[in-house]
Amino acid sequence: MSAAARRRLITPRQSQFCARVILWAMMAATLAVLVFIVLFVVKRGLAHVSWEFLTGAPSLSGKAGGVLPMIVGTLAVTALGVALATPLGVGTAIYLTEYTREGRITKIIRFGAECLAGVPSIIFGLFGFVFFVLVLGFGWSILAGGLTLAFMILPTVIRTSEEAIKSVPPSYREVALSLGASKWESIVKVVLPSAMPGILTGVILGVGRSISETAAVIFTSGSSLSKVIPTSLFDGTRTLAVHFYQLAREGISADKAYATATVLVLAILIINVTAYAIMSRFMKRYR
Amino acid sequence: MRFRLPEKVVERSLLLVAMSSVAILLLITVFIFREGGPLLVQVGLGNFFSGAWDPQHDQYGIALMVVGSFAVTSGALLIGVPFGIACAIVLAEMAPPRARSILKPAIEVLAGIPSVVYGFMGIVVLLPMIRTHIGGPGASALAGSIILGIMVLPTVIGISVDALQAVPRSYREASLALGATQWQTIRRVVLPAARSGIVAAVILGMGRAVGETMAVIMVAGNSVQMPHSPLDSVRTLTANIALEMGYAAGDHRAALFATGIVLFVIIMILNTLANLARGRLKKRSVVVVTLAATAADLVKPRAKPEEQ
């Protein structure tokens, strides 16, 4: 046995060992990149993130002052996007899971959602620019940006909501029906509340995607640097990500750029951890 | 009795809602084509796919941008796919549940970091590294490939993990029971069984790379030229749109929308391919044949030493 084993270049046991080492090393490298990016940005930026920075208006093109109008603008665009995408996404998921059997219509809807998920953000930006900004005459505005983001995060909301709704035990629906609920009541009163954490996860991920988006919002919400907090849906706004892009690209202020990036990265971290925490609690409940 | 929404009404309204994503897709298609289509007809497809891009002299050829996108994307896949699949294998097959519960969200954070931050990291970290250690101006197809390679990781990992987890546990048990090591099982049973899912992961990762804009603008240099080495600067389709859109008017703007059409068509083709690949995943019979073949394959080398 050993003679034959020697004749093979390496034994299965050795190849097993090598594979494990290499694969884990690659995993570690990937994580290292992540940790490096986060630490690099936060280390340089955190010192410049102060209460004044978070609550002040920018001045001198962003060389001084804070980012409050951008934070508000980002939140407004994101909130609008999520407020529109959630009902559409959850409605689609309900239709796909509860109201129809797999067939041609579901195939078309699923294909549409998958394609939409793959459409690059720059295309959403172009479309939003033509359709919302020009054709519908919204101008560069929170409204145009929010609508564009809604379209962009819709597939995420559909996918996670569908998963969440599917994972609600079928028996819950039967129980609700047998207790005199109509189909719609069984969905609203039993299925959706049970699926809510999963749906919320999708929504939170959509929030994350909206916050970090640049290409789509720069074309639709504009990049006008405003000292004042936007007050109307038709106000243009510069989101945090766009502001960071401008600061970094124009070389206006490295400190402010790192500070803005720190706010962005930390927000994304918090959002992801929250989403994951909700998700894992949700999974535990049904296992 | 209280008023109830008639079920038919509910169903119809939900169908309407569900068609929204299809409607949006159509809307996007219509408007992108409306803006860019006439120019395609006007200059002709031949000219549009030529290598001359000079908007000041009404020359709108995007061949070099197609080459640029292709170069950066294939570079990104060369980097992103091995690492992506390796991470997926670790996550799906090797990592203990506790480690997985940390690793998986970490990878998702990687997906959440804004692309402008990736681009910025490229400028301040990657470009100087390339400049001093490899040469050239730094801003290059190579830089774009590395940054995009990192950016496609979450896509490749996510879908590959799904594909690997969809392989029935019984396949692994069957293989392990035949005396295969874990790595042999992964390589000869799990990976082949998950093949089409992984192919879909690669295709969708490709779509992500082709479509990325801001990070590429920041690191790839954006020269409209034929790259002769990875250190040459290139301009991608997306970069072309975002760089010049602000200034463009008339035919120039239409040409940028036409660039968008090309991008859109490429993405649609990739989506369809990924869809087909994933569709094949469901046909398990292929997998069963693979398993049988693999089992036979596994037995052979073991049988040999025992003869002696």
Add this chain to the structure above:
Amino acid sequence: MLPRMRTRSLCTFLLLAAIATLATACNRNQAGGETAVTLAGSTSVQPFAEHWAETYMGQNPGITINVQGGGSTAGVKAALAGAADVGMCSRELKPDEAAKLKKIVVARDGLTIVVHPSNAVADLTVEQVRSIFAGRIKNWSEVGGADHKMTVVTRENGSGARGAFEELVMNKESIASSALVQDSQGAVRQMVSADAGALGYVSHGVVDASVKPLKIGGVAPTEATLTAGTYPLIRPFLFISKGEPAGAAKAFIDWILSPAGQALAVKEGLIAVQK
């Protein structure tokens, strides 16, 4: 019970959000007391315009000035279409554009050729700069520098800086396709400051210690040479409008042209306009 509460609070939140947005949307039409002026166009002019606007708004509460980027060509289009009250342009108007628009030179800018601080070359002629950007000169040794490959950095098509550079330097020649293209002055400066072989062109106002400005034909771009007009590469910063500017827009432009406004421009590295 818990999930039930969650749905409710989510619904409430969405409802409140909807009401709030509606309320603010209505608010927009009621905010009658404010006057808004919209500027759009050249990204070269944008930072200076933002600075002007900021100071002006500080002195004149009740007036809002929005400054959008977009680029010189976009500024021309916006002014033509009336999308902006005032367009910003950082190159001379083309004849067909000039026929339809009123232009006001609000400041002048010295287009500065910048190189890496370590570069030994200090002076180039306009012809040499043209040859370099056209791709005929590729190594710094050809213009008296060290043996180092050149990295040429230019701006994107349609930008005012590129338009002005082509007009002032290139003499109808094309910029070589191998040149790196960056979409902002800051990005050009960043690129040049990081690469020992790089050169590019930026506004005099954005030159800082990270890059070295070159003399052109022996003339250094300084406040004195720029004001005297002896530095060869000077471009105008234009405010353009469809008709004679009126109301708040006129007041703003008048202020920019006043000594206070011009002093601000000079402080930022631009050249004041002689009255």
Add this chain to the structure above:
Amino acid sequence: MSNAHPKLDLCELTIRYGEGPAVARNISLGIARNSIHAFIGPAGSGKTSILRTINLLSIDVDGATVTGRVLLDGQNVLEATTNARAELRRKLGMAFATPQPLPRSIYENLVFGPRLAGVRGKAVLDGLVESSLRAAQLWDEVKDRLTHSALALSGGQQQRLCIARIIALEPEVILLDEPCSGLDPISTLKIEQMMQSLKSRFTWIIVTNNTKQAARVSDNTAFFLLGDLIENDTTDKLFTAPVDTRTADYIEGRFG
């Protein structure tokens, strides 16, 4: 035993799923008012499908095609419109093989159905909760923890909670689908006692795999095999003197 005016009358009922063969063929059977009727038979005999057809779940959830009639007090259930079905299901309460409390408190589980039916007012609902829990002989065990999660109850308690949840709707017929299959003997006994004590209020149908249970609790028993009704008679008669040899073989445990 056939009753002149059965509470529930199945006429020539045939059930199939999709294109497959019928899982129940031509079933005709009457259920007497205020009786306990047991459906017995081995797995795959169609008894659960019949039960789920009586309150239309097989049609609405499983997508079954059904021909024939199901008459509740002379009205054909199968012809009910979509909107009338919810109303109908309140009259035809059902408990499932595994207890299915909803993931909320005991109290919320009980008032779920009444609230859907439009019952309002805390006092009314409180009263309903107590009376139905008492009827299900669960009140003493849970009265102090009505706000606790229903999922924390034991299996037997959960099943009685599910029955109490049905009782809260004041149904006419209660359908039990193998309600004791996962329960211990003591819990089973409690449920059987409860059924006996509530016979005067409701009509019961119990599907069971356990022939002894059928013999213990039911007044009448129907034996199904592979989708056919083999024999239907009073429980005494069916268990002591079955007409069909297959019935005899089954109840004596020769197959099952």
